[in-house]
Amino acid sequence: MTTRLANAFPTDRAALVCFVTAGDPDAASTPAILDALVAGGADVIELGMPFTDPMADGPAIQAANLRSLASGTKTADILQIATGFRRRHPDVPLVLMGYANPMTRRGPEWFADACAQAGVDGVICVDIPVEEDASLGPALRAKGIAPIRLATPTTDAARLPAVLEGAGGFLYYVSVAGITGKQQAVQASIEQAVARLKASTDLPVAVGFGVRTPEQAAAIARVADGVVVGSAIVEIVSEHGADAAGPVRDYIASLASAIATARHTATA
């Protein structure tokens, strides 16, 4: 098991977890965008694996998936992007995020092995809940890859222990019952949920869905171990295409600086 993910969540501030779709607008552009995320201050990178049918995603990430596939992105390209990232950034944790079918097409062992070879630290599979863990989880754990689980507003106290069974890396709290990029949860509900989750696990808890402004990120950073930002970054990539690295870096820097001081600033 790599220690990169464990080290990515500092004790004095929240970690910034940044999502971008691999191969959007094309595979050649992604490395520079990933570097921009790191340069801006991202602590964990979530690299989205495009899928033809991203049924948990809102319009922004759906469109990014289709742009990536239309430009010809293959699984092999994504693994190559990961391999290159690991070479350039030996200490920054990299997580692959996506859907079950592209991950398991050649068998879970193949995928887990390819992730290990590429220096991937964790995997978030949106449509493999704990009930279907056998389809991917054992293969990942055998290779030291963290299966990162999702908890949602519908995950009640009775269900939570099952969700945490076999989980690794961090716990991703999806703060809204809905698809990515739409709306943000009210702060009070996030605070309540994070307290409940942290009482049940030693894993860091990162909160995402609908986070876009530095103010929102700071508010979450006061209570959670990590802040996940996705659709807002993907929208910048959509607007700037192959020239997205600069604007992405500036945007991430604005989030990072808000998070850095969040716990020293009085809560609103």
Place this chain on the structure above:
Amino acid sequence: MTNAATKPNSYRNQPDAQGHFGQFGGRYVAETLMPLVLDLEKHYRAAQADPAFKAQFDDLLEHYVGRPSPLYYAERLTEELRKQAPEGKGAQIWFKRDELNHTGAHKINNCIGQILLAMRMGKTRIIAETGAGQHGVATATVCARFGLPCVIYMGATDVARQQPNVFRMKLLGAEVIPVTSGAATLKDAMNEGLRDWVANVHDTFYIIGTAAGPHPYPELVRDFQSVIGKEARAQMLSRINRLPDLLVAAIGGGSNALGLFHPFLDDDVKMLGVEAAGYGLDGTEHAASLLGGFPGILHGNKTYLLQDEDGQITEGHSISAGLDYPGIGPEHAWLKDMGRVEYTAITDDEALEGFQLLCRTEGIIPALEPAHAIAAVAKIAGQMDRDQIILANLCGRGDKDIFTVAEKLGVEM
């Protein structure tokens, strides 16, 4: 083959407690939906144990849908096919007439069952996906009948080519939302249905139209559709005191076929599922997930899928919009791997011939979906003895398809 070693005592007690049909099926949904599908299963189990639920279902099927549907001996079709058959060959062809149901297809059986379940669960809003529009019309129908608001997701491509059904749904009070994402067809409509459900978890019930999706949908849709096979079995025994030799049904997602097959699975009856070969199985322009696809995970279940080597889903094609889906219900995937049901595929052109054959010989205009089954029957009847019996499911009528057929035949309307 390793099938003999793993042959079950019964083919009728699937899925297992986790919703698996062998390696297929399951509950591959986002965590947000997981508590909902568990809750649905709990309520379905309670409904199954409640005689009042069954009584209400049966009553609506009889008085609202018009069941039992007739079992019909297609004498002229039988004779027509015997003309080309070798001496002594040419099986008797019978049809289960589910095209005579209210709304014109088998889809309504399932919708009645699911809306009763939805009301039992206290849900106040119904959503559904539709391809050709038959499931959308059936869902809109039951929503009108019970006064529940109804949202139908339909690919924009399908909206454009199925205008009469779009109008029907609107007449019935449904809101039809054209889906422009992806390829704007059935699978994209299903993605959008799932996106709606995940955002409206408290009040919304998703009426899935075929025996697919996360557990318990494949099981409950099959159970509601099994009225077809249960009736047919009893009707056969009462009419001619024997069971058929072969069952034939068209397969898109596979609900009409499972509805017919399931009550016969432990009998000495052969079964043939007919997929859509589109322009032919040698190319990519077909919708035959079992014969031309590979196991994978989509829309909540593991099953055979049309997909590329990276697991990206490819677009199916069929002249029949109802068969044009890149997946298949997981129970069919299991029945195929167990060797219990045989599967074949029929091209667009063959289906078109089957369509016209039934019009001319029996005075029945079938939907393009069962036209695939009819074409398969026409191929196989001449290889069977005259005292043998084929029972095919006439799962829908052809009113919705006359424009497509006219266009293919070069007729201007």
